[in-house]
Amino acid sequence: MKNLIKIISERAARYNLQVVFTTHRESIIELSDLINIRHIFGTSEKTLCFDETKPDAINRLTGTQPRLIEIFVEDDLAMAITKKVAGQLRISKHVSVQRFGAAINCFTVLSGLRLRGENCDNSIFVLDGDVYRTQEEQKIRIEAVLTGNDERSKLLRESSLAKIKCLNLPENTEPEKYIHSIITGLEETDDNEHNEIIEVAKQIAAVDDSHKFVDDIIRRLDWNRDVGLSKIIDLISSTQEWANYVSSVNDWLISKRELVQETTSQEVSCIASQRMEGRS
Structure with a gap:
C-alpha cells in the first residue's frame, strides 16, 4: 500500500x-x-x-494507548500526586509515571538516559523537594555523574538540569509531614469520607518516622495503600496549598498538553x- x-x-x-x-x-x-x-x-x-494523528487517534486505530509524556518520581506518594495533577488537566491517560527511588538516583537515571542518546524532550524528573532543593545543589550532582569539559558535555549538563523539577515544600519539611499538616489544618467539610481522614490525621501527633504521618492514616482506615494515597491526595488537592505545592509539575504538563490533546479542524456533517x- x-x-x-x-x-x-x-x-x-x-x-x-x-x-x-x-x-x-x-x-x-x-x-x-x-x-x-x-x-x-x-x-x-x-x-x-482532527488535524493531527494524536495518541487518541492511534488508540482508535490500533487499540493501544501511547503515553508520550513521561514523569519519573521518587516513590508511590509522588506518583499519586503527579497522576492527580495530570488528571486535573485531563491528560492522565497520556502520562506514564515511573519511580527511580531515593532522590540521589534521579541524577544517575537522568544521566544514563542522556548518555544513551535520549533527548528526554517529553520527560521530567520530579524530586520531593526536601533534598536537592536548589539548582546549585542539583548542578553539583549532575556534574558528578555527567563529567567532561568539552562543549557537548556542558550542553548535556545544562539541558539535563532543565529536566529536574521539585515539588514546592516548606524548607526542612518532609512531604508526608507537610501533607499531614495541611490535612490537620482543615475544618470539617460536606464530605464525610474527607472528614474521617481529617479526624484520623488529627489523632496522629508524633511519629518516629516521617513516612508514618501518611502511612498511619492509611493503616488506621484499613485501606489498600494505592487506594489510601489516592483518597488522601484527592483531599489535599482541594485545598489552597495544592496549587503552589505542585506548580512546577502543573506548569510543565500544561506546556505539553498540545502534544497529546486532539483539536478539531472542523465539524463534518454526519x-x-x-x-x-x-x-x-
Whole structure:
C-alpha cells in the first residue's frame, strides 16, 4: 500500500490533482510527511475532523494507548500526586509515571538516559523537594555523574538540569509531614469520607518516622495503600496549598498538553461511513 500511495502522490503532483481516499490501516501514519492525514471520529451527535494523528487517534486505530509524556518520581506518594495533577488537566491517560527511588538516583537515571542518546524532550524528573532543593545543589550532582569539559558535555549538563523539577515544600519539611499538616489544618467539610481522614490525621501527633504521618492514616482506615494515597491526595488537592505545592509539575504538563490533546479542524456533517482523508 505504501508504494501505491507514493506513486499516486507523484502522479497527483505531476498532473495537479487532488486525491481523496479512506483507510483503516494504521501504517498510513508513517506517510504523514507525504500526505495530509485527517482523522474522522463520529459521535452520536456529529462527526469531528482532527488535524493531527494524536495518541487518541492511534488508540482508535490500533487499540493501544501511547503515553508520550513521561514523569519519573521518587516513590508511590509522588506518583499519586503527579497522576492527580495530570488528571486535573485531563491528560492522565497520556502520562506514564515511573519511580527511580531515593532522590540521589534521579541524577544517575537522568544521566544514563542522556548518555544513551535520549533527548528526554517529553520527560521530567520530579524530586520531593526536601533534598536537592536548589539548582546549585542539583548542578553539583549532575556534574558528578555527567563529567567532561568539552562543549557537548556542558550542553548535556545544562539541558539535563532543565529536566529536574521539585515539588514546592516548606524548607526542612518532609512531604508526608507537610501533607499531614495541611490535612490537620482543615475544618470539617460536606464530605464525610474527607472528614474521617481529617479526624484520623488529627489523632496522629508524633511519629518516629516521617513516612508514618501518611502511612498511619492509611493503616488506621484499613485501606489498600494505592487506594489510601489516592483518597488522601484527592483531599489535599482541594485545598489552597495544592496549587503552589505542585506548580512546577502543573506548569510543565500544561506546556505539553498540545502534544497529546486532539483539536478539531472542523465539524463534518454526519456521514454514513467514517473515513480517513489523504491529500497529496
